[in-house]
Amino acid sequence: xxxxxxxxxxxxxxxxxxxxxxxxxxxxxxxxxxDLALWQEKIIPAFEAxxxxxxxxxxxxAPAEYNAVLNSKLEAGSAGDLITCRPFDASLALxxxxxxxxxxxxxxxxxxxxxxxxxxxxDDASASFCVPMASVIHGFIYxxxxxxELGLEVPTTEAEFFVALDKIKEDGTYIPMAMGTNDQxxxxxxxxxxxxxNYWKGEEGRQALIKGEQKLTDPQxxxxxxxxxxxxxxxxxxxxxxTYPDSQNLFTLGRxxxxxxxxxxxxxxxxxxxxxxxxxxPPVQNAGDxxxxxxxxxxxxxxxxxxxxxxxxxxxxxxxxxxxFASIFGxxxxxFFPLSNTPVELxxxxxxxxxxxxxxCESTIRSTYQILSRGTPNLENETWGASVxxxxxxxxxxxxxxxxxxxxxxxxxxxx
Amino acid sequence: MQTRRIRWHIxxxxxxxxxxxxxVMIFPLFNTLRLALFTExxxxxxxxxxxxxxxxxxxxxxxxxFWNALGNNFWFFLIHMLVQNPIGIALxxxxxxxxxxFAALYRSAIFIPTILxxxxxxxxxxxxxxxxxxxxxxxxxxIGLKSLFAPWLGKEExxxxxxxxxxxxxxxxxxxxxxxxxxxxxxxxxxxxxxxxGITGASAFWKIKLPLILPSIGIISILTFVGNFNxxxxxxxxxxxxxxxxxxxxILGTFMYRTFFGFQLQLGxxxxxxxxxxxxxxxxxxxxxxxxxxxxxxxxRYQL
Numbered sequence: 111x112x113x114x115x116x117x118x119x120x121x122x123x124x125x126x127x128x129x130x131x132x133x134x135x136x137x138x139x140x141x142x143x144x145d146l147a148l149w150q151e152k153i154i155p156a157f158e159a160x161x162x163x164x165x166x167x168x169x170x171x172a173p174a175e176y177n178a179v180l181n182s183k184l185e186a187g188s189a190g191d192l193i194t195c196r197p198f199d200a201s202l203a204l205x206x207x208x209x210x211x212x213x214x215x216x217x218x219x220x221x222x223x224x225x226x227x228x229x230x231x232x233d234d235a236s237a238s239f240c241v242p243m244a245s246v247i248h249g250f251i252y253x254x255x256x257x258x259e260l261g262l263e264v265p266t267t268e269a270e271f272f273v274a275l276d277k278i279k280e281d282g283t284y285i286p287m288a289m290g291t292n293d294q295x296x297x298x299x300x301x302x303x304x305x306x307x308n309y310w311k312g313e314e315g316r317q318a319l320i321k322g323e324q325k326l327t328d329p330q331x332x333x334x335x336x337x338x339x340x341x342x343x344x345x346x347x348x349x350x351x352x353t354y355p356d357s358q359n360l361f362t363l364g365r366x367x368x369x370x371x372x373x374x375x376x377x378x379x380x381x382x383x384x385x386x387x388x389x390x391x392p393p394v395q396n397a398g399d400x401x402x403x404x405x406x407x408x409x410x411x412x413x414x415x416x417x418x419x420x421x422x423x424x425x426x427x428x429x430x431x432x433x434x435f436a437s438i439f440g441x442x443x444x445x446f447f448p449l450s451n452t453p454v455e456l457x458x459x460x461x462x463x464x465x466x467x468x469x470x471c472e473s474t475i476r477s478t479y480q481i482l483s484r485g486t487p488n489l490e491n492e493t494w495g496a497s498v499x500x501x502x503x504x505x506x507x508x509x510x511x512x513x514x515x516x517x518x519x520x521x522x523x524x525x526x
Numbered sequence: 527m528q529t530r531r532i533r534w535h536i537x538x539x540x541x542x543x544x545x546x547x548x549x550v551m552i553f554p555l556f557n558t559l560r561l562a563l564f565t566e567x568x569x570x571x572x573x574x575x576x577x578x579x580x581x582x583x584x585x586x587x588x589x590x591x592f593w594n595a596l597g598n599n600f601w602f603f604l605i606h607m608l609v610q611n612p613i614g615i616a617l618x619x620x621x622x623x624x625x626x627x628f629a630a631l632y633r634s635a636i637f638i639p640t641i642l643x644x645x646x647x648x649x650x651x652x653x654x655x656x657x658x659x660x661x662x663x664x665x666x667x668x669i670g671l672k673s674l675f676a677p678w679l680g681k682e683e684x685x686x687x688x689x690x691x692x693x694x695x696x697x698x699x700x701x702x703x704x705x706x707x708x709x710x711x712x713x714x715x716x717x718x719x720x721x722x723x724g725i726t727g728a729s730a731f732w733k734i735k736l737p738l739i740l741p742s743i744g745i746i747s748i749l750t751f752v753g754n755f756n757x758x759x760x761x762x763x764x765x766x767x768x769x770x771x772x773x774x775x776x777i778l779g780t781f782m783y784r785t786f787f788g789f790q791l792q793l794g795x796x797x798x799x800x801x802x803x804x805x806x807x808x809x810x811x812x813x814x815x816x817x818x819x820x821x822x823x824x825x826x827r828y829q830l
Contacts, residue, residue: 174766178787181794196791203793207569292680294770295790348657350680350771356658479791487587488792495772504682504772520587 134422135165137190138411139183141176144378145443152442157429164422184209184414191417192426195240195410197229198479204412205232205239211413212237216424218431226449229407229475240410241431244439244446247373247464248304248404254386256284256367264390268337271393275344278367286344288366290352297497298490300370301341303476305392306334307402312474320481322524326515327508335500335507342501350502358382373464374408376445380458387460391467405473409446485521492517555807562800578801592802594773595781596809598686602777603754605690606697611746613694614701615739619731621702622709633706637699644696648763651692655679679764682774689775693760697753701746708742709735738828748817755810758783778806 138149149168157166169190171179177200183189184204193210195201204210213219214237219227222242230240257264260281265271278286291297310316310330318324324331346352346366361369362382369375371389379387394401411430413423429435436448437455444458447465456462478490496510505513519525565574582588617636621629639647655662657677666675678688712735720726720734758779761769767789769776784792786799 177790178783178794181788199791200788200793290680292770293766294768346658348663348677348680351655351657351677352680353652356656360658483791486792488790490791491768491789494768495770498771502771517587 133163133165134419135167136192136419136423136426137167137169138192138194139176139180139190140168140170140194141173141196142194142409143170143172146170148377148442153435153438156434156438157426160429161425164425166426184416187416189414189416191414191419191423193240193412193414194243195230195412197407197410197475199481199484201230201240201410201412202232205237209415210239211415211420212239213241213413213427214238216241216427216431218428221431221433221450221452223449223451226407229480230410230412233481240412241427242407242449243409243411243430244443244448245405246408246446247467248300248406249371249373249389249391249464249467250304251361251369251371251375251379251387251389251460253284253361253364253367253383254388256364256385257388259283260367264388265393266390267397268393268395272340275368279344284367285346285360285365287341287346287368287370288357288360289341289345289370290349290354290357291498291501292351292356293354294494294498296354296357296370297338297501298478298494299476300372301338301501302334302493302497303404303406303478304370304372305337306331306477307404307472307474308392308394308399309333310477311400312402312472316474316477316480319477320524322522325525326518327511332507332511335496335510338497338500339503339507342503345501373445373447373461376458376460376464377443380444380460389460389464391471401467401471402474403467403471404476405447405468406475406479407449482518482522485518487517487520489514489518558800559804559807561797562804565797566795578798579805582798582801582805588798591773591776591781592805595776595778598775599755599757599777601686602690602693602757603751605687606694606750606754607747609691610694610698611701611743611750614698614746615705615743617698617702618705618709619735621706633702636702639696640699642696644759645763647692647696648760651695652679652764655688680771682771685765685771686775689760689764692764693757696760700749704742704746705739708739712738737826741822741825741827744817744822744825748814751813751817752810755806755813778802778809782806 146168154166154168158164167190177196180189180193181204184193189209193204195204195210201210205212219238219241224235226242226245227238228235230242231238252264256262256278260277260283262274262277263270265274275286278284289296289300307315310319310324315324315330319326319331326332342349346360352360357366357369358375358378359382360366362379364383364385391401391403411427413420413427417423431450433450433452433454436450436452439446440448440454440461441457444456444461445464447456447461447468448454456465478493483490492514496505496514499505500507500510515525562578563573563575564571565578566572582592617632620626621633623629626632654660655678657663657675657680663672663675666672676684678684716734716738717730720730725733756779757777761775761777761780762783765775765780767780767784769780782799782802785795785802788794
């Protein structure tokens with residue numbers, strides 16, 4: 111009798127384990143801890159409903175630590191099955207050291223344009239190793255109530271932009287612009303690379319810089335620093351020690367009128383701010399000039415070569431490449447604009463306004479991301495420091511340009 | 527004839543500590559030093575001897591960062607030596623005064639920050655000093671000194687000193703406790719004998735107590751030195767891996783972290799990172815050796 115019970119118990123265990131064996135659990139590594147709820151509540155359930163055998167866990171780490179954490183996990187073999195890809199070299203290095211799988215044969219990759227795929231390809235474009243998920247667009251988000259109250263027009267040229275800032279400052283109710291230099295990256299990302307494309311004419315300048323035809327000491331690369339230097343007067347007291355979350359809070363609490371932004375802020379701002387928000391694109395120098403926006407391929411997703419669930423992971427990636435995911439993702443995370451060829455109808459008004467700039471302006475990506483940040487000194491990190499120095503006025507724009515150019519020329523052959 | 531028995535119990539009792547210490551300290555230490563002698567070329571590890579150290583000390587791009595971090599480290603250490611330790615000794619002297627009331631309360635209150643995590647300390651002080659939400663500007667305003675306030679953590683010239691003082695605030699309890707214990711161990715008879723000779727009050731401290739606690743002060747200095755040159759947490763928590771503004775708070779720990787693990791678009795370079803770690807190890811080793819052989823052996827000790 112006892113033996114029968116035991117064997118029965120054993121049999122059931124065997125059955126249960128074999129049933130589990132067909133199921134795969136996929137873990138996603140990501141730096142988007144802000145999106146945790148959206149993944150858990152919208153994206154993952156939608157996928158699991160279609161693919162009952164596969165379970166997905168979204169496991170993000172803090173943005174600033176992501177690269178370091180991910181690299182250590184990959185070396186140790188404890189990383190998740192799916193890797194959220196930073197654009198360009200960080201992911202390229204992972205592919206070259208064999209941590210990411212070549213996904214060129216994934217049928218769904220056909221849903222993306224070459225530009226969208228370029229951020230996650232080898233230099234010769236022979237292998238694609240991440241499925242493009244989304245891009246982010248830079249511009250300025252403003253407090254509509256504040257603008258109405260002060261009777262301000264939305265600026266389109268740089269002169270109008272500074273007139274508006276002067277008026278806000280004169281009135282004194284609002285801090286004209288919410289940005290700090292403590293964390294450094296805002297100055298470069300939301301400052302330099304936000305307004306810069308209008309000066310260096312987007313892709314034209316960026317490509318010329320990569321080829322070595324333009325230098326960082328050329329006026330179109332130095333002038334944005336001169337403009338940033340003028341921002342200091344409008345940033346509010348103690349901006350030197352103001353952190354990124356401080357700036358976000360200043361704006362969403364309604365204490366600042368303009369926020370130099372990336373579109374990724376939209377989701378957070380929608381829940382935090384209780385006033386109406388609008389957005390304007392980086393102002394051009396003269397009315398009627400072609401406008402350029404930074405439409406930066408920012409986030410992709412790849413397959414860990416060491417994953418034990420290759421098949422399930424490919425299924426998930428094909429789904430990520432589908433228009434269905436694009437529409438869920440684009441609406442669940444407003445401000446991360448899907449890159450898929452099928453246009454996605456966005457519901458969020460602010461996101462819709464910003465994505466509309468794609469039709470009016472020329473798109474480019476951040477100037478320092480492709481190839482130019484491969485060596486030491488790292489051009490992106492140097493640009494952070496330079497942008498902060500420009501705002502604080504500790505160096506002249508020309509000196510900053512020279513410093514960056516010297517650093518780049520020290521390792522990058524086309525500039526030597 | 528009797529063969530000497532091997533005393534197995536010694537081996538058995540030593541084994542756990544030796545094994546654990548070797549596994550988690552000695553092996554990683556030497557492996558890191560070994561890693562510093564290699565570099566990576568086309569995905570393969572190549573032996574390059576001391577090339578990494580030559581780059582670190584003589585390549586202008588690297589050496590500028592290295593000397594900046596080392597200089598900042600010395601400044602960080604200097605502030606601790608000039609502020610933390612004298613205050614710690616003074617507090618201990620006051621606390622050991624027999625007629626002080628609520629001594630236990632003060633002792634705990636001053637010691638508590640030491641057991642707080644760096645994350646909490648860094649975050650709390652960042653909030654206190656924040657020009658936007660902090661209480662520091664409004665407190666200064668209340669006593670009419672608002673003009674003295676500056677966004678200290680965001681200014682190149684003040685940031686490192688501010689962080690060093692935050693660290694002093696956190697750790698002043700350690701020298702205080704060590705000195706306090708040393709002061710309590712001074713026998714009453716010596717002080718009474720001094721009193722008969724007319725040495726009382728402050729001069730009793732300078733002439734009797736201080737010479738007796740000098741060895742403890744030496745130990746505290748060396749603990750401060752090792753702690754400061756290994757520091758990383760507070761800077762990383764409050765200023766991030768780039769140790770802003772403009773690397774003015776960059777110390778060897780943050781420089782090593784940034785190089786080893788990479789940062790934003792900068793990819794990690796374990797080999798250069800290990801070279802920096804090796805340099806840190808050498809600096810601390812030299813500092814400790816100078817203390818052990820140059821100072822401690824010459825220090826006068828009194829039999830109590």
